[in-house]
Amino acid sequence: MMDALIQGTLLGGYYAVLAAGLSLMFGVMRIINLAHGDLAMLGAFVVLWLVGLGWSPWLAVLATVPAMGVVGMLLQHWVLARTLRSGVLLPLLVTMGLGALIQNALYGVFGSEARSLADALGELSWASWTLPGDIIVGQLSVLTLVLGVAVLAALQALLSWTRLGRSIRAASSDPEAAALCGVDAGRVHRAAAAISVGLAALAGAMLATRATIEPYGGPLLLIMAFEAVVIGGIGSLWGTLLGGILLGLAQSFGALVSPQGFQLGGHLLFLVVLGGRLWKQYRDGLGLSIWPVPGGKASSISAHKTLEAQP
Numbered sequence: 001m002m003d004a005l006i007q008g009t010l011l012g013g014y015y016a017v018l019a020a021g022l023s024l025m026f027g028v029m030r031i032i033n034l035a036h037g038d039l040a041m042l043g044a045f046v047v048l049w050l051v052g053l054g055w056s057p058w059l060a061v062l063a064t065v066p067a068m069g070v071v072g073m074l075l076q077h078w079v080l081a082r083t084l085r086s087g088v089l090l091p092l093l094v095t096m097g098l099g100a101l102i103q104n105a106l107y108g109v110f111g112s113e114a115r116s117l118a119d120a121l122g123e124l125s126w127a128s129w130t131l132p133g134d135i136i137v138g139q140l141s142v143l144t145l146v147l148g149v150a151v152l153a154a155l156q157a158l159l160s161w162t163r164l165g166r167s168i169r170a171a172s173s174d175p176e177a178a179a180l181c182g183v184d185a186g187r188v189h190r191a192a193a194a195i196s197v198g199l200a201a202l203a204g205a206m207l208a209t210r211a212t213i214e215p216y217g218g219p220l221l222l223i224m225a226f227e228a229v230v231i232g233g234i235g236s237l238w239g240t241l242l243g244g245i246l247l248g249l250a251q252s253f254g255a256l257v258s259p260q261g262f263q264l265g266g267h268l269l270f271l272v273v274l275g276g277r278l279w280k281q282y283r284d285g286l287g288l289s290i291w292p293v294p295g296g297k298a299s300s301i302s303a304h305k306t307l308e309a310q311p
Helices: 002-029 036-052 057-086 089-110 118-125 139-161 163-173 175-180 185-210 218-232 237-257 261-285 296-309
Strands: 128-131 135-138
Touching: 002 036, 002 057, 002 135, 002 139, 002 163, 002 185, 002 218, 002 237, 036 057, 036 089, 036 185, 036 218, 057 089, 057 185, 089 218, 118 139, 118 185, 128 139, 135 139, 139 163, 139 185, 139 237, 163 175, 163 185, 175 185, 185 218, 218 237, 218 261, 237 261
Parallel strands: none
Antiparallel strands: 128 135
16 A cells, blocks of 8 residues: 555656646647647657667757757747637647657657667666565656656746746736737747647656657557646646646556556546536536535525516
């Protein structure tokens, strides 16, 4: 039980990094980027390619993340910005097509073979600590959690203490008012896309250090990121961290029940949280409390009729 708790928490740090970019892009541009997982895979394969050329894994990651950020800026400027004026459906279709394009491009260049950065990391890929109770904790998993928290803290500091961060927050909360105050929406959107895609690339590289990756693995990453965002709440970085940890815990405890329970546990938690949010929205729309109160609905209807009867 304690082992599942620890492993789930460590896994949640990775999910938080994966989900942060998706949450940021939706919060600023109101776009659900269906290519998010495939962009993470693209970043991971770029890191593997650089390592194959003789680069250090850490240097390859440091070069890939900002490079993918530039890709995000270009993607927003030349593709996503043209879809924002066409409603909600077109961005979904465009990012879905972009994801399929990335998948097939990766397959054409790298083939279908699963790959990993484990060999390049050497002893770190299997090094571990033994905690009291004979609980084994991988050093790489701890490093992933620490890196995830550090990245989210840095992003929170950027949003809270910099001019760009204030512009991003203003554009996400009230785009019209932000524009009236002189905020350049195009600049804000490019910055948000750069950060989002850069975080996706970092998450892909983190996955390649602890598991295998393959060209068509992006959709599964998208599902995990979306579930973490919904569980933690859109618009909160620390909520995203909490959502990632809760998702990791649900998967770890689900794995205690059965091997298939690893994925099932996370999906069930997602459905419960999503159902709860929809129920709260429904009750709020009716002006009622979340939980039905005996006589509450009748009293509400009676009061409504009384108001209508008044001149």
